[in-house]
Each structure stands twice: as structure tokens, then as C-alpha cells.
């Protein structure tokens with residue numbers, strides 16, 4: 001038995017929840033801030049048998065891994081025209097920081 | 110030393126807090142959602158000496174264990190009369206998912 | 219690799235965050251209540267290599283350790299004049315409860 005603690009971006013949270021449920025893994029979500037990832041983030045706690053750790057890591061990677069996203073140019077309307085970029089830019093989104101902790105005992109009441 | 114992480118239903122949270130305080134155990138509560146338990150839930154972190162783990166598990170079981178509760182019939186007033194059930198029904202409430210983690214070092218400043 | 223879980227008072231939270239960033243340690247903050255410390259508290263999760271555990275503990279101690287603070291007398295205006303204390307009093311503030319947990323595997327996606 002292991003406890004997987006994954007800190008991911010809020011924007012990937014629903015997608016990861018859905019993928020875990022589809023694969024019949026149960027997770028508890030804690031709202032968290034700062035640190036490992038700059039944007040708003042969510043901490044998932046997932047309790048799994050040893051043999052399922054690799055599968056859960058795959059699911060986290062598929063749904064949350066750091067990637068580049070093309071962001072459409074933002075209209076300078078009401079903003080600073082000096083900083084206006086008239087073409088789409090790539091920004092880094094997503095990412096996951098994952099700790100796998102040993103569990104000595106697991107109980108369900 | 111062990112760190113007990115218990116995910117329980119919100120409705121059992123105050124009762125568990127009181128029982129832990131009465132028994133002189135200290136807990137930190139994290140607000141959490143989804144996963145192990147369908148309803149709103151709370152995650153307790155309880156740091157205890159090895160010899161006290163069994164006592165804390167008993168307290169969690171006594172105060173949070175999954176049980177059936179009789180729910181009074183809900184008046185169809187303002188609702189859908191078709192789904193009105195005129196007798197009390199049993200619903201499952203409570204439940205606890207508990208991980209006991211090894212602690213390598215414990216400090217208090 | 220270790221996961222340091224530190225429960226500290228809200229009032230020390232920004233100071234600890236800043237000190238950790240200055241020292242290039244990454245932390246995730248979870249909002250928490252009750253228990254180890256009476257006042258509102260924050261739970262920090264800090265993942266560090268074994269060789270950095272002592273440094274992080276020093277930083278937590280420097281920024282959060284329990285200390286006495288002189289509190290100015292509070293005017294009885296609108297309150298109970300009977301409990302009015304006309305001289306500054308010392309109150310205990312701060313404090314940290316810290317668990318160091320072993321990490322079996324660490325991943326970044």
C-alpha cells in the first residue's frame with residue numbers, strides 16, 4: 001500500500017479526477033497554494049496497492065504533464081498598448097510534483 | 110511515531126475532534142473534497158506515538174464508522190410528487206479511510 | 219528524499235514562505251485548522267533531499283518558533299470593563315509541529 005501525493009495545477013484537476021474514477025482509483029483533493037507550481041494548485045491524495053502505483057503515475061502524467069500552450073493575442077483594449085503582442089505566444093502550463101509515501105497500515109471503517 | 114491521515118465525512122468532524130481532545134490527542138484538519146467518500150469530507154492529520162495508534166483507530170471507528178441512518182420522508186411540497194416516498198428510508202452515512210504513515214523524525218519548535 | 223509536513227500559525231506563513239523561496243526550497247501550502255496549534259494555522263509540505271532536511275528545519279525554527287509577545291492593553295470600550303487589563307501582557311505566539319516522512323519515489327512530470 002502506498003499513498004501518492006500529487007500537486008497539480010487547478011486547470012488539470014477535473015480531468016485527473018475523471019481519469020482516476022474511470023480507472024476505479026479513489027482520490028481525495030485538498031485545496032493548496034503556491035510552491036511547487038506557480039499557479040493555483042490542487043493536492044491529490046491517492047491510496048493504492050503497490051501493484052497499481054505505476055498505473056496511477058501514468059494517469060497523472062497523461063493528464064497533467066507540463067506542456068506548451070498557444071495563447072491567442074490579447075486585445076490591448078483597456079490595457080497597455082505598449083505590451084500588446086499581436087501574435088499567439090506559447091506558455092508553459094500543467095505539471096505535476098508527485099511523492100510516493102510508504103503506508104504501514106490501512107483501515108476502512 | 111506515526112502520522113495518521115483519516116478522511117472522514119464533514120458531519121462526523123466535530124464529534125471526532127471532541128473525542129480526540131477528550132483523549133488528549135492533537136489533530137490538524139484539512140478541508141478536502143471528493144474521492145474516498147462521496148459527501149463533503151475532512152482530512153484529519155494526527156501525530157501519535159506508536160503505542161497510541163490502536164487507541165486513535167478505536168476513536169475514529171467509534172465516531173465515524175459507516176452506518177445506516179433512518180431518514181424521515183420528505184414532504185413533496187414544492188418538489189416532485191412522483192418521487193415522494195411516504196415512509197422513512199435507510200441511507201448509508203459516515204465512514205473513514207485511514208492511512209498510518211511512518212514518521213522518521215518529529216520536531217516541535 | 220523526505221517530505222516535511224509543518225503545521226504553523228497563519229501569522230508566520232508569509233515569513234516562512236519568503237525564507238523558503240530565498241533558500242530555493244519549494245513548498246505547497248494547505249489551509250488547515252485547529253489541533254496542534256490553537257490559532258488559525260497553515261500546513262506546509264516541503265519535498266527535500268535528505269541532505270537538506272536540517273537546513274529546512276532551521277528555517278522553520280527561525281521563522282516560526284514559539285515565543286512570547288507583548289500585547290498592548292485593550293481598551294474596554296464596548297467590552298467588559300471587569301476584564302480590562304491596563305498594562306501590556308505577554309502572550310505565546312508562533313510554534314511549529316513538524317513531521318519528516320520518508321519518500322519512496324519522487325516524480326516530476
Ligand code: NI
Pocket residue numbers: 051052
Ligand atoms: Ni489490480
Ligand code: NI
Pocket residue numbers: 160161
Ligand atoms: Ni500513553
Ligand code: NI
Pocket residue numbers: 269270
Ligand atoms: Ni544542496
